[in-house]
Amino acid sequence: MSQAAGAFSGARRIVFKVGSALLVDAETGSANRAWLEAFCADAAALRAAGKQVLVVSSGAVALGRRRLGLTGRKTTLPEKQASAAAGQSLLMHAWEQAFAPHDIGVAQILLTRDDTEMRRRWLNARATTETLMGLGVVPVVNENDTVVTEEIRYGDNDRLAARVAQMAGADLLVLLSDIDGLYTADPRKNPQAQHIPLVSEITPEIAGMAEGANAAAGVGTGGMATKIAAARIARAAGCATLITLGSRPRPLTAIADGEKATLIEAGASPAAAYKAWIAGSLAPQGWVTIDAGAAKALASGKSLLSAGVRAIEGPFDKGDAVRVRDETGREVARGIVRYDSADAQRIAGLRSDAIEAELGFTEGPMIHADDLAVAN
Ligand SMILES: Nc1ncnc2c1ncn2[C@@H]1O[C@H](COP(=O)(O)OP(=O)(O)O)[C@@H](O)[C@H]1O
Numbered sequence: 001m002s003q004a005a006g007a008f009s010g011a012r013r014i015v016f017k018v019g020s021a022l023l024v025d026a027e028t029g030s031a032n033r034a035w036l037e038a039f040c041a042d043a044a045a046l047r048a049a050g051k052q053v054l055v056v057s058s059g060a061v062a063l064g065r066r067r068l069g070l071t072g073r074k075t076t077l078p079e080k081q082a083s084a085a086a087g088q089s090l091l092m093h094a095w096e097q098a099f100a101p102h103d104i105g106v107a108q109i110l111l112t113r114d115d116t117e118m119r120r121r122w123l124n125a126r127a128t129t130e131t132l133m134g135l136g137v138v139p140v141v142n143e144n145d146t147v148v149t150e151e152i153r154y155g156d157n158d159r160l161a162a163r164v165a166q167m168a169g170a171d172l173l174v175l176l177s178d179i180d181g182l183y184t185a186d187p188r189k190n191p192q193a194q195h196i197p198l199v200s201e202i203t204p205e206i207a208g209m210a211e212g213a214n215a216a217a218g219v220g221t222g223g224m225a226t227k228i229a230a231a232r233i234a235r236a237a238g239c240a241t242l243i244t245l246g247s248r249p250r251p252l253t254a255i256a257d258g259e260k261a262t263l264i265e266a267g268a269s270p271a272a273a274y275k276a277w278i279a280g281s282l283a284p285q286g287w288v289t290i291d292a293g294a295a296k297a298l299a300s301g302k303s304l305l306s307a308g309v310r311a312i313e314g315p316f317d318k319g320d321a322v323r324v325r326d327e328t329g330r331e332v333a334r335g336i337v338r339y340d341s342a343d344a345q346r347i348a349g350l351r352s353d354a355i356e357a358e359l360g361f362t363e364g365p366m367i368h369a370d371d372l373a374v375a376n
């Protein structure tokens with residue numbers, strides 16, 4: 001079995017990035033139904049096999065352009081944004097229809113770069129995605145093109161898809177492209193270019209092979225360079241990236257069958273990468289002081305319950321990163337807290353079953369084990 005096929009079979013949660021070129025029929029300018037049906041049939045089979053599926057779908061601008069009669073000429077940014085607004089509903093309708101025969105619901109998520117970079121919005125988007133996955137719905141994500149300007153947009157959905165993979169704790173990002181993987185050079189320009197099946201590390205040499213977007217290429221943006229940039233983001237988040245041809249008759253079955261693809265391996269597991277992100281990238285907003293019993297529980301991988309909390313030093317909001325110290329003042333962990341500092345203060349020392357009576361609601365533990373990076 002090829003390495004790519006092995007990674008695909010072993011993946012538990014997969015983000016599929018579908019480019020405009022696959023989704024929009026170049027001749028008619030409408031959604032490519034036959035392709036969508038094939039994709040959804042394959043995705044339904046993956047779900048039946050116990051995998052979770054998310055989709056990052058381009059195509060809004062291309063579909064909207066036709067709806068608004070803006071085809072055949074260069075469009076301005078406001079016209080592109082108007083096209084995205086008009087095309088997004090067509091896009092979602094196409095996904096709804098294609099998944100419907102499999103009894104699978106879809107849900108639209110529109111994100112901007114800010115949403116993926118600002119912690120609180122990121123956490124909200126993450127919680128929503130998690131809820132949707134729990135309900136068995138397929139999240140269909142796109143960039144919120146109508147509210148972003150050129151400077152602050154991703155523009156390509158490759159990097160957005162990598163952020164979604166990070167947000168969802170996915171273990172595999174599949175970039176379905178118009179080419180079956182990374183080559184030593186752009187094969188459209190250099191027929192001698194060699195296919196690269198496996199990348200274990202993104203060296204400058206690897207990055208140098210990938211060329212950027214070719215403006216003449218049509219509806220897509222990005223080129224191979226943004227795919228490598230996406231793989232870099234995914235890799236750091238513990239997620240592997242697979243680049244392959246999306247236009248095969250059974251696009252996902254083909255991957256499992258070992259058809260040509262490039263696999264870019266992950267750095268660590270998604271859980272380990274997420275904890276490293278909490279420990280290293282978030283600016284902590286306050287302190288939570290815990291007793292010896294809680295410190296012991298944390299060291300053995302358990303959640304921080306309010307019962308073991310001695311003191312709170314804020315202010316912080318729900319979803320902020322905080323530092324956790326023991327009674328000697330030693331920092332024992334960092335984590336994402338589920339209560340703001342005022343509520344945390346009120347429930348410090350209380351047993352879990354007393355939280356609701358005190359606050360009128362409960363969010364469970366003060367810091368869930370999944371959101372805790374414990375110091376060694
Ligand atoms: N080293 C490379 N290996 C493979 N393809 C490359 C490379 N450098 C540039 N490319 C180009 O990148 C294109 C894929 O990017 P793009 O057209 O943006 O795809 P998509 O629409 O799937 O996002 C290929 O068709 C190819 O022409």
Ligand SMILES: N[C@@H](CCC(=O)OP(=O)(O)O)C(=O)O
Nearest residue numbers: 019020058059060061220221
């Ligand atoms: N958000 C845009 C997608 C941007 C784009 O063209 O991406 P891609 O085709 O994947 O290179 C849209 O929905 O039209």
